[in-house]
Amino acid sequence: MIDQKNNPTADTDADREAQLREAIELLFFSYRAFTRGPDQILAKRGLNRMHHRILYFVGREPGLSVNELLNVLEISKQALHMPLRQLVSMNLISNDKSQLDGRVRELRLSASGRRLEARLTGTQLLQLENVFSAAGRKSEGEWRDTMRLLAED
């Protein structure tokens, strides 16, 4: 056994691990809360989280190519194939040849695609707006700075 009195950092290390484990749990529970709203709406239509991600990133960057989408999502072409085809056949996403490079398809939201994306993402926008307004502007900034570090990891 380590003599705690002669090892003043031992308690601190254990405390630090407990704090970091709380952070792990915050990420788990936050992410679940964050995806719950869209997931519920999607389930009613037989769609899943991947459909939302596709709608989201196509909406963020109209004209996105299939390859660019694959790179953002980090999934295989075959894993994208099914949900993307469904969204196209439901006329939520259009898929037209690029004028500049005939090999490339440009993905865009249709009007109904925009409506669905707005509804799905809307629950998250509202949720985050509520959180930030309760946390205050300064917390929001520190949260963003911290999340950027984690995201770029």
Added chain:
Amino acid sequence: MIDQKNNPTADTDADREAQLREAIELLFFSYRAFTRGPDQILAKRGLNRMHHRILYFVGREPGLSVNELLNVLEISKQALHMPLRQLVSMNLISNDKSQLDGRVRELRLSASGRRLEARLTGTQLLQLENVFSAAGRKSEGEWRDTMRLLAED
């Protein structure tokens, strides 16, 4: 078209939505970065993220019952069945009758279960420690406060 000069809040609203969309993306990319390390280790053993979650929560609360685990994970009994049975048969988790109530099973990590959990969670502890040490102690606190609001949502 809305006359921007007579609608001073229009730009602000659009900016605000852009800020909140950045926050959505930060959550998406952060969570992916956060799960990447454990996922890679798990894949080598034919395990997945659910196995890590089970190991994590059993490790956090030794003696946890199956029902308590189901409530934390928010999955069905049948969805838990397979991964939990695998972990028990790999001797990573023990599963003994409770003394107090013979119907209840108490889940605990074995020595090798603790080693695997420490390795999986260790990548996340290190990652978060790096992020927080770069962000500073004050940012860490604001991050926690904000995440608690989102998690409790």
Added chain:
DNA sequence: TCAATAGGTCAAATATGTTGACATAAATCC
């Protein structure tokens, strides 16, 4: 004793993902 609780398991249907192959059209290189 009877109902409720905790847990384990099975099976069928559905969904999802992986690997690998192959095809087409278009661009680019030589």
Added chain:
DNA sequence: GGATTTATGTCAACATATTTGACCTATTGA
């Protein structure tokens, strides 16, 4: 211009995962 590469689409086989719903045992508690 022919060969190669790139972007995309699709298929099939296999593996995995999840859902629904049922059924069973053991144990507890009214």
